Structures are given as C-alpha cells and as structure tokens.
Amino acid sequence: MDKPAQKAPRLPSPTLQSVGEIYAKCLNVLEGLRNQAIQDGGVRQSPRFPITRVADLVGRTTAAIREAEKDGRIAAVERTSTGRRVGYTLAEVNQMREAFGTRPWRDADDPVSIIAVQNFKGGVGKSTVSAHLAQYLAIRGYRVCLVDCDSQGSSTALFGYVPDLDIHEDETLYPFFRNMEMTSLAYAVRETHWDNLYLVPANLKLYSAEYELAARISRSEPRLLNRLAEGLASISDHFDVIVLDPPPALGTISLSVMRAANALLVPMPPTVIDFSSTTTFLAMLYETLQLLEERHFPVDFSWIRFVATRADEQKSMQRELLGLMRNLFGDKMLRTVLRDSAEIDNASARLMTIYELPSPVTSRETYVRGLTYLNGVNDEIETQIRMGWPSHAERLRAEGKL
Numbered sequence: 316m317d318k319p320a321q322k323a324p325r326l327p328s329p330t331l332q333s334v335g336e337i338y339a340k341c342l343n344v345l346e347g348l349r350n351q352a353i354q355d356g357g358v359r360q361s362p363r364f365p366i367t368r369v370a371d372l373v374g375r376t377t378a379a380i381r382e383a384e385k386d387g388r389i390a391a392v393e394r395t396s397t398g399r400r401v402g403y404t405l406a407e408v409n410q411m412r413e414a415f416g417t418r419p420w421r422d423a424d425d426p427v428s429i430i431a432v433q434n435f436k437g438g439v440g441k442s443t444v445s446a447h448l449a450q451y452l453a454i455r456g457y458r459v460c461l462v463d464c465d466s467q468g469s470s471t472a473l474f475g476y477v478p479d480l481d482i483h484e485d486e487t488l489y490p491f492f493r494n495m496e497m498t499s500l501a502y503a504v505r506e507t508h509w510d511n512l513y514l515v516p517a518n519l520k521l522y523s524a525e526y527e528l529a530a531r532i533s534r535s536e537p538r539l540l541n542r543l544a545e546g547l548a549s550i551s552d553h554f555d556v557i558v559l560d561p562p563p564a565l566g567t568i569s570l571s572v573m574r575a576a577n578a579l580l581v582p583m584p585p586t587v588i589d590f591s592s593t594t595t596f597l598a599m600l601y602e603t604l605q606l607l608e609e610r611h612f613p614v615d616f617s618w619i620r621f622v623a624t625r626a627d628e629q630k631s632m633q634r635e636l637l638g639l640m641r642n643l644f645g646d647k648m649l650r651t652v653l654r655d656s657a658e659i660d661n662a663s664a665r666l667m668t669i670y671e672l673p674s675p676v677t678s679r680e681t682y683v684r685g686l687t688y689l690n691g692v693n694d695e696i697e698t699q700i701r702m703g704w705p706s707h708a709e710r711l712r713a714e715g716k717l
C-alpha cells in the first residue's frame with residue numbers, strides 16, 4: 316500500500332504574500348511619520364502660547380498675569396538663557412484659569428455635551444473636524460474626551476498613534492461592547508499630550524464589533540444599542556464635552572453613536588456628489604431615528620448643525636452650492652465654512668492638526684487663513700455647546716451671543 320501523501324505545508328498564495336508585504340511597508344512608513352512627530356524629550360508636545368494669546372485665553376490682561384507671577388499666585392513661566400519667555404503650555408494656561416477663577420467648565424447640573432460628527436460618507440472631513448474641534452475646546456479650557464469610534468482610527472492617528480502598531484484592542488471601545496459585565500469605560504480613556512484632552516482610541520479590531528453587535532442585536536439584545544451611551548455615562552462626570560468620531564457607514568456602531576449623542580454635527584463638502592450623499596444620509600438618519608424610537612431608544616439632539624467642509628470658494632460651482640445649502644438649511648448651517656486648506660493637509664501628513672504645527676509649512680498667509688476658518692467654525696460650535704448649559708446663559712448674554 317502506498318504511503319499516504321505527505322501534506323505539503325500551505326504556502327501563502329503570491330497575492331496574499333504581496334498584500335502582506337505592501338502592508339508591512341506601509342506600517343513602516345507610518346511608524347517613521349509617528350517618530351518624526353515626537354519632539355524634544357521623546358514625547359509629543361502640545362503647542363505653547365505667547366503671553367498676549369494667553370491673556371486672551373485666560374480672560375485677564377498681560378499686566379495682571381505678570382503681576383500674579385511676581386507675587387507667586389501663579390508659577391513663573393520658563394525662560395530662555397536670554398530671559399525671553401519660552402511660551403506657556405496649555406497646562407500652565409489652565410493653572411492660570413484656576414488661579415483667576417476663569418475656567419469655563421460646565422456646572423454639575425449642566426448636561427455634558429456629546430457631539431456626533433456624523434455623515435455616512437468617507438472623506439468628508441469627519442475625523443479632521445472631530446480632532447480639531449476637540450483640540451480647540453481644550454485650548455479654550457474645557458475638559459474634553461474624543462472617542463474614536465471608527466476602526467480606521469483616523470482621529471487616533473492625528474494624535475500620533477499608528478493604530479495597528481500602538482493600540483491594542485483592549486484599549487478601545489471593543490471590550491466594552493463585548494462584555495456586558497463591564498460597568499465603566501474608564502479603562503479606555505487615555506491622557507493625551509494636551510492638558511484636559513483625553514482620547515478613547517480605535518484600531519482595526521473595532522470592525523469586528525460591528526458584526527458581533529449586529530448579530531447579537533438582531534438575536535435578542537436590542538439593549539446593546541444603548542451600550543455606548545452607558546459607557547459614556549460612566550465617564551461623563553469628568554468632561555464638559557465628548558466628541559464622537561463615527562465610522563463612515565450606517566452600522567451598529569453608528570446607531571450606537573446616534574443613540575449616545577445629544578448633538579449632531581454634519582460635515583459636508585459643497586459638491587454635488589457630497590450633497591447627494593448627504594441627502595441619502597438624511598434619509599438613513601430619518602429611518603435610524605425611527606428605528607431607535609420603535610425600540611424605545613429615542614434620540615434627542617439638542618441641536619443639529621451642518622458645516623461645509625473642504626470648501627473652495629474660488630470655484631463657481633461650489634459657491635452656487637454653498638448658496639443653495641444656506642437656503643435649504645437656514646440657521647442650521649454654520650455661517651463659517653471650513654476651507655480646503657493646504658496647511659490642514661500638511662499637518663495631517665505629519666499625523667498632527669494645524670493647531671500643533673510648530674510653524675507654517677507653506678506660507679504664513681495660508682497657515683493663518685486655515686486657522687482663521689477653523690477657529691470660526693469651532694467658535695460657532697462652542698457657542699452652540701454653551702447654549703445648552705444653563706450656567707452659561709448669563710455669560711453668553713453678556714458676550715452678546717444670545
């Protein structure tokens with residue numbers, strides 16, 4: 316009798332092998348970019364602010380700040396060997412806010428603001444808007460948590476991580492979705508190089524959660540749609556604002572995001588294709604809200620805003636569409652548009668935001684223009700957030716914003 320043929324070890328097919336090789340090379344490139352973004356001392360650093368900017372951020376004059384430094388109420392800032400101030404870190408700015416009593420935190424009775432930056436299309440600027448909004452709010456002194464709900468981990472990457480290398484699935488939302496015994500999401504909330512800005516990172520494994528959740532929800536556990544809301548409730552006492560960056564599709568995670576959020580920000584580039592897909596998004600949103608209501612998980616957004624992203628007003632077609640959008644959405648559309656900015660692109664190529672660029676990559680003018688539009692958009696959102704906090708009503712009136 317013939318000996319049974321020995322089973323040849325299974326070799327990966329050439330296709331599999333070549334995809335694997337390309338993947339490894341890409342990871343290498345990302346690792347290099349991540350390492351470049353690490354500054355002195357081997358860690359990423361958030362920006363420093365000159366004293367004139369600090370005065371504006373803290374709400375006191377430069378003279379008052381110098382006075383407080385002199386009499387020791389606040390720590391004196393580091394100086395160079397020539398006696399020049401190095402600039403204040405965000406942590407130092409926040410210490411000043413504490414000393415001067417100008418922290419803008421919500422009162423315990425004000426509801427935490429949970430903003431879903433959602434559109435079911437990819438590439439519309441969700442992650443860009445989410446990361447920049449979170450950092451802007453941190454600069455303004457709020458306690459912020461950015462939750463990356465997308466397995467592609469773009470927001471996570473903008474904080475200098477290579478999701479596939481640096482993040483383990485146990486550090487993401489994944490375990491919380493899987494394990495109903497868990498009662499707190501605190502395990503996934505990590506500090507960032509920004510004072511008072513925390514991140515729940517994502518990596519590819521979160522993609523499995525989509526399927527697992529879908530299967531369990533359709534079997535018998537509709538309560539799972541509430542899981543993210545439960546997780547956020549377990550950490551919300553520590554924050555003023557939670558920003559959710561969801562995946563670009565209508566799946567169980569996106570449903571959970573809708574359920575967990577109390578405000579909706581829809582980024583939308585002013586092109587016909589994006590307008591069309593946003594219209595589809597609205598149809599799906601309508602059905603989603605209906606479904607959640609039927610399942611006794613009603614969604615209650617205290618505000619919905621549309622923001623034009625990646626806009627180029629030089630293009631007549633875009634100008635026309637912007638006009639149309641303004642007519643359609645009325646005051647639900649932010650007045651400021653987020654322009655397509657070479658500096659935002661340049662920053663993201665360095666796994667950073669424009670708020671972190673140590674100096675302009677193209678020209679000072681392009682950089683300042685990018686920042687101006689971004690700050691305009693974020694300022695409008697900040698007002699929207701504060702309008703939801705009764706303790707801020709008085710101040711908003713005094714600032715002429717109500």
Ligand SMILES: Nc1ncnc2c1ncn2[C@@H]1O[C@H](COP(=O)(O)OP(=O)(O)O)[C@@H](O)[C@H]1O
Pocket residue numbers: 436437438439440441442443444469563624625626653654655656657659660663
């Ligand atoms: N205003 C902008 N100016 C220039 N580039 C932008 C702008 N907004 C987004 N981008 C770029 O477009 C790409 C997709 O943006 P991203 O925020 O990841 O979209 P999404 O999260 O909706 O998929 C990224 O490369 C990002 O850097």
Ligand SMILES: [Mg+2]
Pocket residue numbers: 441442443465469470
């Ligand atoms: Mg994204």
